[in-house]
Amino acid sequence: MKQWCTKHWRAGLISAAVVLATSTAPALAQTDNTPAGYSGGTNIEALTLDYYMPSTLNVTFDERIPTPREVLGYEVGQWHVRHDQLVRYFEILAEHSDRITLEETGRTHEQRPLIIAKVSAAQNNDRLEEMREAHMAVSDPSQNVNAAEAPLVLYLGYSVHGDESSGSNAALILGYYLAAAQGPEIEEWLANTVILLDPSLNPDGLARFAQWANQYKSMTANTDGQHREHIQDWLRGRQNHYWFDLNRDWLLLQHPESQARIRTYQQWLPNVLTDHHEMGTDATFFFQPGIPSRKNPLTPDENVELTGLIAEYHGEILDEVSSLYYTEESFDDFYYGKGSSYPDAQGTIGILFEQASSRGHMQDSVNGLVSFPFTIKNQFLTSLSSIRGSHENRAALLTYQQRFFKENMELARAERFDGYLLRESQDGARMQELLRILKAHRIDAYAVTESFRVNSETYNPGEAYFVPITQRNYRLLKGAFSTQQEFPDNTFYDVSAWTLPMAFNVQFEEVRRSRRFNLSDTPWAGAEPFSGNTLEDTRVGYIFSWEPYFAPRLLAQLQAQNIHTRLAATEITVSTPSQGEVKFPRGSVIVTRAYQSKPWSEVQAQLQMLADNNEIPVTTIARGLTPTTGMDIGSRSIEPAQMAKVMIVIGDGVNLQESGEAWYYLDRHVNIPVSLVETDRLTRVDLSRYTHILMVDGWYSGLNEAVRNRLSQWVRQGGTLIGQKRGAQWMTENNLLNAKVVSSEVLREPFPTEGLTYADRDHFYGQQRLAGAIFGTTVDLSHPLMVGYSRADLPVFKNSTMAFENNTAPFVDVARYAEQPVLAGFTSQGNRDTLSQKTAIVAHRLGRGRVIGFADNVNFRAFFWGTSKLLSNAIFWSPYIAASAGEEDEAEAAAAEQEAHSH
Incomplete structure (x- = not known):
């Protein structure tokens, strides 16, 4: 057995403090900020596992369990662990420990395994499913079990933001501790408890950041906050593969990491869930409860009380090592899509931890040096305090969860x-x-x-x-x-x-069910299998509607197979072999037998396969002559669909998440190849390769006149420039989009400053901020950008006060905010009044090209499917935008139109 020597551990701290006192290195505000064995306060090569271990736990360690150093080849904290190393260590723990069962729950976008280590006493190894069922009975209102005797379940999750990596590195030490520690307390912890240890909630981001921090690590630590090690490139480690913040996806479930995590969560419904993060280097350490008034109103007050009860244990263990912390001052628990808030809606105590970040291996702060090992230590210690606090309050946690779900039923019946x-x-x-x-x-x-x-x-x-x-x-x-x-x-x-x-x-x-209607006896369990298309023989072709969400993807896939497709700009009625006359709305896609470059049988087979995969009905056209007045299949108004070649501007100044959301939508939902080009390359790249360029929200003030001129020339020669939020604003400021953004002066008018005191400051600025609400818009259904939409009322997500003034030119404004714009969420009355009936979408011709401006993010967090299709429409249907915003543009557009149809 390995015995942790408290005397040696404390002596290490004392010797470190002596070295620091005589060193020329910056003095530390807390002696424990620097690990035992440091030389001069910046050398972490002498770091040992002793540094992390609390003195209050009287344990020995099973020598059969490998330490992290024995597997990794270095001590935890000396380097940033890569995800593959993290997984390998837990695989080895599972091989050597009869307390740990390892499960792969899914794969990330980059195909990294998502793992859960299930930890319990050795005697529980073969009865984990039995324990799970006994625990889940507590949350079943139809069962009347003794909750206090049920198994306790904890979910410990780390580093959902990949560059907040002290959590995942702490998971290495926690995994070792739970596998190897021997003593009365830990045996008691594990006897009737299952700990679900999720060491990396964001493997792709963690891997990206570990590579960054390690590649700039010096043998002699550089603590300068301006050193490259501490300043990531535009693409940081916080996000996942598609640059999403996974800590906003717990409810929305648009990514495999979240889907796997929620499957595990719902299978176990833990009593406590911990969510370990980092914050700014100049802070200390935060743990919940946060500001009590900022919880979701649906969350019971008892949740906050129990969080506060467990917080006592965090304070105690951090006080032991003189680590500073705070609580009840920052953050909120309102949005049920975050890791610390989602559990609160389901009888779990969700706890957020925020550690001041070293963002590398060691960095200066206002409090002195912040070392990577120190950040890891705080995360590890509060992991232990979470387990201890949960165990000592197990009856309160279990009975709370049971009562929570019973109250759910009572509250629901009272609605x-x-x-x-x-x-x-x-x-x-x-x-x-x-x-x-x-x-x-x-x-x-x-x-x-x-x-x-x-x-x-x-x-x-x-x-x-x-x-x-x-x-x-x-x-x-x-x-x-x-x-x-x-x-x-x-x-x-x-x-x-x-x-x-x-x-x-x-x-x-x-x-009310008093409105009698008949329902299925069983809940929805999944979509019914698509019945498949029957493509009848035809001399003319096939047609499908643009209304299905994945119609743009089917069109893009057909184009990728070099299948000729045509777009019907207006509604059309076609003759079919077996259905008679069928009316299709404007925007339908036609695959004609004419103009195909491959055998018709091959076209038919590929169309059927792709349409069935996308679950889109396809109708056979019997005759080229339509049965009513209007377009025939060969009409000049039914033009070949253009192959889209899309560029998204990324890089310095550009909103990383919004560009990732656009990339994700076009890649995953539409299957269009997307070129990602940084702002500093816009003067050099060949713009003629692209039909569409997208500028999402961001600061574009760094773009010079040469870029502006190149984009203007490119648009006037036939390109389509799409701007979103401040991307659209940059277009207006550079005379590319003929629209006027609502000015800051107009936005400030409803908020007078007379008579205010300093105490009013937070409220004053809070009223002016638009922190994410849902607005109603009224759209022009006849506009090409609204092809496939059937209702004039369209909800949009709005998290800024950006809007356009109504345009004096006709046919340019595509959508306006409703007179009473807010559908859900908080917006001050001043902002409601200002934004009422302002313009949300603008589009017009510019020379031979088009420009489109969105005041809002149409792809918000990938779950706003109701508006994301607007981006597809801006790509496939932009050639049909004929309105111009000025006399000069009108004349130029008319000339281009005449030339296009002159022969």
Whole structure:
């Protein structure tokens, strides 16, 4: 057995303190900031595992369990662990320890394994499933079990932001401790407890940051905050492969990392979940509870009380090593899509930890040196205090969880409505994705089985679903469908609305079951298998509608196979062999037998396969002559679809997440190859290769006149420039987009400063901020950008006050905010009044090209499927934008139009 020597451990601290006192290195505010064995305060080569171990735990260690150093070849904290090394160490722990069972739960976008280490006493190894079932019975309101005797379940999760890596490195030490430590307390911890240890919530980001920090590491630590080691490039380690913040995806479930994590969470419903992060270098250490008034109103007050109870244990263990910390001052627990808030909606105590970051191996701060080992130590110690605090309060945690779900049912029965009725008649894909997310969160929905009418609306089978409010996950459901607009505390760290049906542009309303309608007896379990297309023989071709969400992807896939496709700009009625006359809305796609460069049988086979894969119905056209007045199949108004070649501007100044969201949508949902070009290369790249260029939100003030001139020339020669938020604003400032952004002076008008005191400062600025709400817009359905949309009311996500003044030129404004714009979330009355009926989308011709401006992020966090299709429309349907915003442009556009149709 290895015995941790408290005397040696304390002596190490004393000797380190002596060295620091006589060194020329900067003095430390806390002696424990620097590990034992440091030379001159900056050499971490003498670091040993002793440094991390608390003196209050009287344990020995099983010598059969390899230490991290024995596997990695270095001590934890000397280098940033790579994800492959992290996984390998846990594999070795599972091989050597009868306490650990390792499970791969999924794979990241970059195919890194997502792992969970299930830790419990050796005698529980063969009964983990039995323990899980006994624990889950606590949360089942229909069962009346003795909660206090049930197994306790903890979920310890680390580094969802990959460059906040002290958490994942601490997981190495925690894994070793849980596998090797021997003593009365840990044996008692594990006897009737299962610990789910998730060492890396974001493997792709962690790997990216480990490579960055390690490649700039010197033998002699450089503590200068301006040193390259501490300043990442534009693409940081925080995000995942597609540059998303995975700590915003717990509810939305658009990424494999989140989907795997929530499967595990829902299988176990832990009593406590820890979420280990980092913050600015000049801070200390934060743990919850945070500001009490900033929790979600649906979260019980008892949740905060229990969080505070466990916080006592964090304070105690950090006081032991003289580590400074704070609580109840920062952050919030409002948005149910974050790691520390999602659990609060389900009877779990979610706890956020934020450690001042070394962002490398050692860095100067206002408090002295912040070393990487020190940051790891705090994360490890509070992991132990989380386990200890949970164990010593197990009865309170388990009975709280049982009571939570029973209260859920009681609160649901007291509601003035019975559930939500969902309806989407045009596009099954958006509805199915919404239902998939609900099912993943154990929220049941039931299919409508017979048609019925309510308020002049018809609800048909296959288009309508009912989500009862009385179910176990009532609070999470209520939060996901909330349209609340006023809150006790209107200061938000993140967003104030995330209403899922609005994001998917699915109609929904609260209803009573007294409106009698028939439902399926069983909850929705997944989409019905697509029946497949039957492509009949034809001399003319086939047609499909643009209304399905994945119609753009089908078109892009057909183009990739060199299949000739044509776009019908107006509605068309076609003759079919077996269905008679069928009317298609504007924007349909036609695959004609004419102009194909490959055998027709091959075209038919590929069209059927791709259409079936995308679950899009395809109709056979029997005759080229349409049966009614209007276009025939060979009409000049049905033009060949252009192959899109898209560039997204990225790099310094550009919003990393918004560019990633656009890349993700075009890559995953549309299957268009996307070229990512940095701002500093815009003067050199060959712009003629691209048909469309997208500028998302960002600071573009660094772009020089040469870039502006190149983009202007490119557009006038036929390109389409798309701007989003401040990307669109840059276009207006450089005379590319003929629109006027609502000025800062106009935005400030509703907020007078007279009579204010300094105490009013936070409220004054908070009222002017728009921290993520859902706005209603009224769209022009006849505009080319709105092809495939059937309702004039479109919800958009708005997290800035950016808007356009109404354009004096006709046919340029595509969408305007509603008179009463806010649908969900907090927006001050001043901002409501200012943004009411302002323009949200602008589009017009410029020379031979087009320019399009979006005031909002149409791809917000990848779950706003209701607006993301606007980007596809801006790509495939931009050639049909004919309106011009000025006389000069009108004349130039008319000349181009005449030339195009002169022969």
